[in-house]
Amino acid sequence: MATLQEMADQLADDVLAAEAELGDDRFYEKVAKVLMAASPTFQEAYMTSIRVRLAERRGREFLQQALAAKRGEVEEEPVAPVDFGGMGH
Numbered sequence: 001m002a003t004l005q006e007m008a009d010q011l012a013d014d015v016l017a018a019e020a021e022l023g024d025d026r027f028y029e030k031v032a033k034v035l036m037a038a039s040p041t042f043q044e045a046y047m048t049s050i051r052v053r054l055a056e057r058r059g060r061e062f063l064q065q066a067l068a069a070k071r072g073e074v075e076e077e078p079v080a081p082v083d084f085g086g087m088g089h
Contacts, residue, residue, distance in 0.1 A: 004045050012049035 035043035
């Protein structure tokens with residue numbers, strides 16, 4: 001049997017993949033509400049998986065923008081967010 005984190009990871013992957021088809025980029029929040037009613041423990045594992053994937057997506061977008069700027073494909077380099085002293089996860 002899959003572990004809690006493996007199940008949460010798979011659900012996070014599936015939900016994020018479905019968002020474009022559903023036309024709802026916050027659909028993961030609706031799923032989180034369903035999970036909270038059933039299992040707060042699973043909901044937290046799921047939200048951790050979602051946050052990690054969204055952060056990775058933002059990091060990749062920043063990387064692609066920086067490379068495009070370096071290659072002269074766009075005029076402006078991306079600006080990194082202000083560091084608020086480790087307030088993120």
